[in-house]
Amino acid sequence: MIQKKLCMVGSFGVGKTSLVKRYVQSIFSEKYHTTVGVKIDKKDVIVGPETIRMMIWDLAGDDAFARLRTTFVRGSAGYLLVADGTRTQTLDVALELNRQIQDATGKLPFVLVVNKFDLASAWEIDTNRITALEEAGVKVFRTSAKDGFGVESVFEHFAVLETLERAS
Amino acid sequence: MSAVAAISDASADGRSVTPCKDRDASQLIDLFDAMNQAVLERAPNGSFLFKNTPAEWFRILSKEAEITDGRIELEGHSSYLDHFLSDATQWWSEGGAGWLHSGTWLEADAVGKDWPFAARAISRHGNAMLIIECVAEDYEAQVQLLQAAREHLLNEELLEREVHRRTAAIRQREEEIAIRLLAAAGMRDEETGSHVRRIGLFSATLAEALGWDAARTADIRVAAPMHDIGKIGIPDAVLLKPGRLTQDEFAIMKQHTVIGAKMLGDSDIPLLVMSREIALGHHERWDGSGYPQGLRGEEIPLTARIVALVDVYDAMLHRRVYKAPIAEAEVIATMTAASGAHFDPALFKVFLRILPALRRITASVQE
Numbered sequence: 001m002i003q004k005k006l007c008m009v010g011s012f013g014v015g016k017t018s019l020v021k022r023y024v025q026s027i028f029s030e031k032y033h034t035t036v037g038v039k040i041d042k043k044d045v046i047v048g049p050e051t052i053r054m055m056i057w058d059l060a061g062d063d064a065f066a067r068l069r070t071t072f073v074r075g076s077a078g079y080l081l082v083a084d085g086t087r088t089q090t091l092d093v094a095l096e097l098n099r100q101i102q103d104a105t106g107k108l109p110f111v112l113v114v115n116k117f118d119l120a121s122a123w124e125i126d127t128n129r130i131t132a133l134e135e136a137g138v139k140v141f142r143t144s145a146k147d148g149f150g151v152e153s154v155f156e157h158f159a160v161l162e163t164l165e166r167a168s
Numbered sequence: 169m170s171a172v173a174a175i176s177d178a179s180a181d182g183r184s185v186t187p188c189k190d191r192d193a194s195q196l197i198d199l200f201d202a203m204n205q206a207v208l209e210r211a212p213n214g215s216f217l218f219k220n221t222p223a224e225w226f227r228i229l230s231k232e233a234e235i236t237d238g239r240i241e242l243e244g245h246s247s248y249l250d251h252f253l254s255d256a257t258q259w260w261s262e263g264g265a266g267w268l269h270s271g272t273w274l275e276a277d278a279v280g281k282d283w284p285f286a287a288r289a290i291s292r293h294g295n296a297m298l299i300i301e302c303v304a305e306d307y308e309a310q311v312q313l314l315q316a317a318r319e320h321l322l323n324e325e326l327l328e329r330e331v332h333r334r335t336a337a338i339r340q341r342e343e344e345i346a347i348r349l350l351a352a353a354g355m356r357d358e359e360t361g362s363h364v365r366r367i368g369l370f371s372a373t374l375a376e377a378l379g380w381d382a383a384r385t386a387d388i389r390v391a392a393p394m395h396d397i398g399k400i401g402i403p404d405a406v407l408l409k410p411g412r413l414t415q416d417e418f419a420i421m422k423q424h425t426v427i428g429a430k431m432l433g434d435s436d437i438p439l440l441v442m443s444r445e446i447a448l449g450h451h452e453r454w455d456g457s458g459y460p461q462g463l464r465g466e467e468i469p470l471t472a473r474i475v476a477l478v479d480v481y482d483a484m485l486h487r488r489v490y491k492a493p494i495a496e497a498e499v500i501a502t503m504t505a506a507s508g509a510h511f512d513p514a515l516f517k518v519f520l521r522i523l524p525a526l527r528r529i530t531a532s533v534q535e
Contacts, residue, residue: 012318034315037272040247055247
C-alpha cells in the first residue's frame with residue numbers, strides 16, 4: 001500500500017484538528033481543544049485500483065506560544081494551509097507559514113483551505129484576496145468541518161494528485 | 169529479560185561485556201526507571217539496546233515489535249519517531265553537542281487513547297543514545313496553559329471584531345446621514361447622489377494610495393462628499409442660473425466654501441474637522457489662484473487638494489445640464505495640463521497611478 005504524508009498547517013483555532021476528525025472519524029465537536037505537539041492520523045483512500053494510506057500530520061497551531069517546525073513538512077506529499085474565514089489574520093499567518101515552508105523545503109504541493117464555511121455570512125476574509133490567490137494559481141477549498149462541506153474533496157485532491165503522479 | 173539484565177550481558181555492538189558491577193551505574197539505571205524514561209543506545213545495525221527497564225507505556229510506541237535480548241527495532245512503528253530518528257541519525261553522525269529534542273507527539277493506544285511522548289538524541293563518548301519519555305503530566309499542564317491562553321486570545325479577537333463591526337456600523341450610519349443631508353441640499357442643483365458617493369470613494373482610494381491609516385481613510389470617504397454642502401446657502405437665482413454667472417454672481421457662488429465651513433465648524437469631531445477643511449479649501453489652487461483664501465501649495469490642506477482633484481475628474485467625466493460628458497482621455501489631458509497650476513503635481517502622479525481603481529468605482533457607482 002502506498003503511504004502518503006500530508007501536513008495540516010495554520011494559525012491556532014482555525015479548525016485543523018476538526019478537519020482531520022471530520023475526515024477520519026466523521027465527528028465534530030463545537031468545543032475548541034488546542035493541539036499541543038503533533039498528532040498523526042491515518043485514512044485509507046481508494047482511487048481507482050489503488051489504495052493510498054494518507055498519514056495526516058496535525059501540527060499544533062502557530063502562535064506566539066508555539067512556532068511551526070518546518071522540518072515536520074519534510075517528506076510530505078503536500079500540505080494544507082488552513083485559515084478561518086471569520087478571522088482575516090489567519091490568512092496572513094497561513095501565507096507567512098507557506099513562505100517559511102517553501103524557504104525550508106522547496107516547493108511542495110499545497111492547497112489553501114478556508115474553513116468555517118458554515119459561518120460564511122460572518123466571513124471577514126476579503127473575497128477579492130481569495131480570488132486573487134486563485135488567479136495566481138493557488139488551489140483554494142472552502143470547507144466546513146462542522147457540516148463536512150468540502151472536507152472530503154480537500155484530502156481526495158491529494159490522493160488524486162498522487163495517482164496522477166504515479167500514472168505519469 | 170529485564171533491561172538491566174540486558175545491560176549486564178551485552179553492549180550495543182553485540183560484544184559480551186563484564187557484568188555491570190558498578191554501583192553508580194546501577195543507581196543511574198534506577199534513576200532513569202524512577203524518572204519513567206526509556207534509555208536506549210543505538211547499535212551500528214540500527215537496532216536499539218535498552219539501558220534500563222522499559223516501562224509499560226513503551227508498548228504504545230513499539231506496538232508489536234519484539235524485544236530480544238534487550239534489543240528492539242524501533243523503526244516502522246511510529247511515523248513520528250521514524251521522522252525523528254532520521255534527524256537523529258544525521259545528528260549522531262555529526263557528533264552534535266547537547267541534545268536534539270523531538271518535540272511532543274501523540275500516539276494512540278489500542279483503545280484509541282492518546283499518549284504524549286518526547287524523545288532526545290544524545291551523543292556520549294561516541295555512543296548514540298536515545299531517551300524517550302511519556303510526558304503525560306507535563307503535557308496535561310501544557311495543554312491547560314495553552315488552552316487558556318489561546319481561548320483568551322480568541323475571545324480578544326472576538327471582542328476586537330465586534331468593536332470593528334460596531335465602528336463600521338456607526339460609520340455607515342454617519343455616511344448615510346451625510347449622504348441624505350447632501351441629497352436634500354442637492355435637490356436644489358444638479359449634483360447627484362452618485363456624484364457625491366464617487367467623490368467619497370475616489371478620495372478614500374487616493375488616501376489609501378498615500379498610505380493613510382484606516383481611520384483617516386474612512387473619515388475622508390464620508391467628509392469628501394460634503395465639499396459642496398455650503399451651496400445650500402446660495403440663492404436660487406445664482407445657484408440655478410442656467411447661463412454664465414456675472415462677476416457679482418460668481419462672488420456670491422464662491423461663498424459656498426465659507427458657508428460650508430461655517431456649517432461644519434466649531435466641532436472637535438475629527439470627521440467634521442476634516443469636512444470643514446475640505447468644504448473651505450476644495451476650490452483653492454496649487455498656484456494660489458483659487459478661492460476663498462488664495463492659499464498656495466502645501467498651505468492648502470491635503471484633504472482639500474485630494475477633493476479638488478477628484479471633483480474635477482468626476483465633474484468632467486459626467487453629464488451636467490450645462491455640458492456633455494467628456495471622454496476620459498480628454499479629461500486626463502486637460503488635467504495633466506493643469507497639474508502644477510490647479511492641482512498638486514505630486515498628488516496628480518498618484519492619481520494617475522490609481523486610475524484603474526477609479527474607473528472601477530465609476531463603473532460601479534452610476535446614476
